[in-house]
Amino acid sequence: MLSYVLDRFKSSIVVLLVVSIITFFVLMIIPGNPAQLILGTDATPEAIAELHAAMGLDRPMYQQYLSWLLNLFKLDMGTSYVYGESVTALIARSIPVTFSISTFAMAIAVFIAFLFGMTSAIKKNSVIDYFSRSIMQLGAAIPSFWIGMVFIVYFGVKLKVLPVSGFVPIERNLAGFIRSIFLPSLVLAIGEVGTLLRIIRSSMLDSLKQDYMDMARVKGLSAGKTYIKYALRGALTAPLTIMGMQFAKLAGGTVVVETIFALPGIGRLVLTAVEHRDIVLLQGLVMFITSTVVFITLIVDILVMFLNPRIKSFQEGE
């Protein structure tokens, strides 16, 4: 079992290395000289050449890559052109924002999805089942920018019960913090709940048909206990994987929601880097986001292995 974890860990490292190569070279070959973009149409060719050299762009590409990679190990991702600050510090400052809203959003989504997903599987074709299926459709169909705007206008402008934008750090004011992340989290949750609900419902339905459910019932266990202890446990693998993917997606920054609610998260930082052609910042961000995804996937894989006896024994049998 340990060897499985180690294997997954090693392959994660390889993935990250490959990603680092792609990230670096793709950003290097996109059209437009970064120095020209920064200096604009007024600059002399000499000024552009000078800045080009000052940014280290005149060295051979492999050299640039190697020094970038070496610094990456020291967590030094260079200095952002726009902010004149270290990329690591900028990312570190954005993490709490994105992490808060994605965690809160997942909590909301998971709660609703499990509640309705399980009930609708147990009471298939009931009113609740139809209601759940409507949630699935709606969640998938409603664009987050639109629902975000509706929330802002309704809760912020009309009712004036929630702030319309901005972020309050948790250490400054807990109530303010929750108020500032509530709407964006809700919007994100609406986007994710449908997929999750569908997976839970179908896994649950599948699990309910298994022989061990009849066993449990024959043993005389109460209905609630059979559902939670047997059916749910057997039905958890697929939802867990999906939840991991959803969380990884949200934690990598949610450009649309962060933009609408003016939250200083990872997604906004990506957008600023793109708008201002801050290549150094962009490289750092892409690396950070892929690392997050790889890390979360790794954790989920290990969790799934612990939960699912079949995978565990298969690996041990090897």
Add this chain to the structure above:
Amino acid sequence: MKTTKRIFAVLMIALLITSCSAQENTPISKDVKTDLTMGYTTEPEGLDPHRTAAASTFTVTNNIYDTLVGVTPEWTTEPRLAKSWVISDDGMEITFTLRDDVYFHNGRQMKARDVEYSFNRLKDAESPKARDYANITAIEVLGDYEIKFTTGTLDVELLKSFVYPWAAVVPEEEVENLKTKPVGTGAFTLGEWVPQQYLTLKRNDNYYGDDVKLETVKMVLIPDATGMMAGFQVGDLDIIPLTGDQVTMVEGNENYKIISEPMNAVQIMSLNTNNEYLSSEKVRQAMAMAINKDEVIEASMFGYGAKIGSHLPPTSPDYYDTNNIIEYNPERAKELLKEAGYENGFEIDMSLPKNYQLHVDAGQVIADQLGRIGIDVNIQLIEWGTWLSEVYGAKNFDSTVVGHTGRLDSYAFLSRYKSTSNDYISLTTGEVDELLEDALHELDEDKRKEIYKEIQVILANKLPAIYLQTPHTMLALQKNVEGMEIFPIDFYDFKEVYFTK
């Protein structure tokens, strides 16, 4: 179920907190407010005025740093760090007398050698604006408060080079960190700049000028227009930039007011006169006649733009109305195409910079209008980086729609049309070369105006580009905000702003 219960409890608490503290945002009004909050959409590219070309930087830094000469909203120059100036009879030298009561934010007095240092820094190789100041060949400190600039060739608009926000005076000992820790002489100092969130300015109590009424200015970064409007409507924001589609939400509401001025800029459809079809003057005129500029303005600016016929904005003192030279007339356009030998039309490409919605919207309308006289326009959306290298640099394009922002002097606006300028839309046939040369050397202002008039008329006929509109800058203000103005250069000035209650 325990965990679900717990999550549910957290949610309930969250809702409780939200409803309890609903009144938290209401400002407590003392006598008169002195803290202004303004929304902005684009992050500055650092706060060092000599090391960036980004307009988003200058809108802010103009309040932190000062220039020798200032400008009024009516385009006239006024003293700022310089009390007065004398231009030599031949126009080649300008001598400034500086104020003797100016201190940098670090406490040191500003003297002529700081001005010398700053302009040398502005002229050095790392400066994006170096080319604009290359004509200044000597800077001579004549005393603590006196400094002389000498030019290589005569430039009658020289004084205006000292107005732009990048011509700021900075203290040498602080230049290493100006990007994040700006130190100037301006009416405000930087409080803090929190990336992605806000930037605060604090009143400089040692400021040499008149009393500044605001104590702090907080500029909040709100990238989305809906969020911006919502913040304005609930009163979190005192001033916001306004887009055309939002005007109806503010207009007619007695709690708000709008200020609006034409930008110092022109939106044009640039044509590559090396293209087989576009090299024909008749074809270009036909295209100009086929384009309904009112429709273009409606689609791209919701009507908040001024129609133009040549390459100067209506606010410029040298502006001459050329709108009636070629008017919208699709029937005549078809005849002209026929005369040019393209009765059956032709096909051209149009490269549009996709980061600029204004130009993309205008381009789409134009493509449709040209289609009606038989010209097939293939729209290509390209990145701004590609636009700079391919269209502007390599001149590898048929047509494009783009904006050119202006300077205070018309020469800077129009000099690209010189046949030798090697610009992407220069008038290669050379009709304006001599006139431009004359304008640069004509010391008499009225005569200069005549020359610029002539140039505008030639451009309106020859059409190296089709001149579309000057879009408006619009700001929405809460009704208790006074003193905010729109300047011919893209910056804000909070010195004169105050609240009435």
